[in-house]
Amino acid sequence: MPQTSHTPDSESAYDRRRLRQWLAGEARADGVARRDMLRLLAAAGLTTAGPTAFSAPAVAATGTSANPSAPFATVPGIVKSLPDEWFTARGTNAETKFASLAGTGYHTPNDHFFVRNHTATPLVDAEAWTLALWGDGLACEEPVEFTLDDLKRLPATTRTAFVECAGNGRSFFTTQQGQTVSGTAWTLGAIGTARWKGVRLAEVLRRAGVTDRAVDVLPRGLDAEYVTADGTNLGHVRRPLPLSKALDDVLLAYEMNGAPLPADHGHPVRVLVPSWVGIASIKWVGDIEVSAQPLYSPWNTDFYRLFGAAYPEGGSAPLTRQTLKSAFELAWNASLPAGTHHRLTGRSWSGAGGVGRVDVSTDGGTNWRRARLYDAPSRAGWVRWSTDWRPTTPGTYTLLARATDTTGRTQPETTVLNTQGYLFDAVVRHPVQVS
Ligand SMILES: Nc1nc2c(c(=O)[nH]1)N[C@H]1C(S)=C(S)[C@@H](COP(=O)(O)O)O[C@H]1N2
Numbered sequence: 001m002p003q004t005s006h007t008p009d010s011e012s013a014y015d016r017r018r019l020r021q022w023l024a025g026e027a028r029a030d031g032v033a034r035r036d037m038l039r040l041l042a043a044a045g046l047t048t049a050g051p052t053a054f055s056a057p058a059v060a061a062t063g064t065s066a067n068p069s070a071p072f073a074t075v076p077g078i079v080k081s082l083p084d085e086w087f088t089a090r091g092t093n094a095e096t097k098f099a100s101l102a103g104t105g106y107h108t109p110n111d112h113f114f115v116r117n118h119t120a121t122p123l124v125d126a127e128a129w130t131l132a133l134w135g136d137g138l139a140c141e142e143p144v145e146f147t148l149d150d151l152k153r154l155p156a157t158t159r160t161a162f163v164e165c166a167g168n169g170r171s172f173f174t175t176q177q178g179q180t181v182s183g184t185a186w187t188l189g190a191i192g193t194a195r196w197k198g199v200r201l202a203e204v205l206r207r208a209g210v211t212d213r214a215v216d217v218l219p220r221g222l223d224a225e226y227v228t229a230d231g232t233n234l235g236h237v238r239r240p241l242p243l244s245k246a247l248d249d250v251l252l253a254y255e256m257n258g259a260p261l262p263a264d265h266g267h268p269v270r271v272l273v274p275s276w277v278g279i280a281s282i283k284w285v286g287d288i289e290v291s292a293q294p295l296y297s298p299w300n301t302d303f304y305r306l307f308g309a310a311y312p313e314g315g316s317a318p319l320t321r322q323t324l325k326s327a328f329e330l331a332w333n334a335s336l337p338a339g340t341h342h343r344l345t346g347r348s349w350s351g352a353g354g355v356g357r358v359d360v361s362t363d364g365g366t367n368w369r370r371a372r373l374y375d376a377p378s379r380a381g382w383v384r385w386s387t388d389w390r391p392t393t394p395g396t397y398t399l400l401a402r403a404t405d406t407t408g409r410t411q412p413e414t415t416v417l418n419t420q421g422y423l424f425d426a427v428v429r430h431p432v433q434v435s
């Protein structure tokens with residue numbers, strides 16, 4: 001698989017360049033408070049002005065569990081049905097239960113796929129839908145429009161890739177590390193892997209007349225404007241993407257696992273940014289600004305950077321690739337009979353290089369053995385694995401799975417705290433009851 005030339009380091013260098021341009025009046029930051037821009041500049045060491053210290057509004061992570069006796073979870077704003085065996089409701093979002101993926105195959109079926117909505121799934125009429133590309137990074141001043149049929153007439157590309165929320169695993173900062181973070185208290189099910197079919201964004205940009213002045217593209221969703229808990233309207237969900245990534249492996253996807261994109265996943269068209277944080281993959285895309293100036297939105301300034309004692313005052317560079325994780329396809333506290341043979345199955349993934357090795361412990365981390373892998377490492381996908389276990393003595397056991405990716409990184413024992421609980425990568429301790 002060809003490696004992208006875009007690395008987190010290049011995003012960090014690019015971010016500093018973007019900031020310098022903002023300082024010089026050459027970058028736009030609509031919807032971002034000046035104070036927040038000053039904070040970013042200070043963090044990057046680009047100004048000596050003393051911005052006010054930033055503290056994220058950290059609230060204890062709480063999860064709303066679905067009523068275990070209810071057959072369906074209810075989430076306002078999600079269209080598809082959410083059977084309780086497959087999903088946990090979390091605010092406006094639905095988390096996939098990993099146990100329900102056992103035996104489903106490599107690709108996450110559309111009806112099992114997690115949903116992360118800032119507001120609610122809009123019902124977009126595919127017939128009337130158009131995608132407008134506009135901005136001073138294009139050759140022509142008028143917006144260039146594409147209908148769905150226009151996009152389908154262009155050369156199609158299919159890619160297998162996961163979409164994973166940057167906050168996947170967030171609840172373990174609290175339950176495993178005793179820390180307080182803000183945001184949806186996901187366990188490990190804010191990920192799904194699908195076969196996405198669509199047209200390369202590079203192809204659409206080329207046809208729209210992208211020029212060598214262009215530096216950022218800003219896809220924007222047609223869902224309702226997002227208003228934060230404190231009443232601030234941040235506008236439509238949107239996040240700038242450096243042109244280098246936009247031209248690399250990004251798709252405008254109209255099919256998911258062979259079906260038209262379902263309503264909750266961006267119908268009729270979503271952006272699909274392989275191996276990057278889920279927020280980059282804008283659903284229900286309505287327009288894409290192509291800018292000759294660097295762009296900011298709340299989703300690459302206040303959110304989706306790492307904040308906290310271990311990070312610069314203004315946070316890290318904007319998040320790009322996902323990190324390393326592993327999950328068992330087992331319920332939390334699953335009960336397993338003693339004295340019988342069990343095949344423990346699970347999945348591991350990494351946005352950096354694909355997973356080439358998984359080690360499993362069934363005794364809380366004292367002894368480890370290599371799991372058997374069923375898939376080749378893939379940077380944008382996951383690998384399935386299994387290990388056999390025959391517990392003899394009844395009791396509570398802690399299962400652990402630890403992945404190593406092809407760049408040589410292994411899941412650590414703890415994740416360094418960031419206040420918004422992004423990119424949890426530590427080995428998760430999974431309790432089971434043997435009786
Ligand atoms: N327009 C729009 N795009 C969006 C979002 C959203 O709320 N609105 N959520 C983002 C986030 S945070 C994630 S993790 C993924 C989730 O994709 P899914 O709901 O298809 O699983 O979509 C991203 N794209």
Ligand SMILES: [Mo]
Pocket residue numbers: 116164165166167278279
């Ligand atoms: Mo997300």
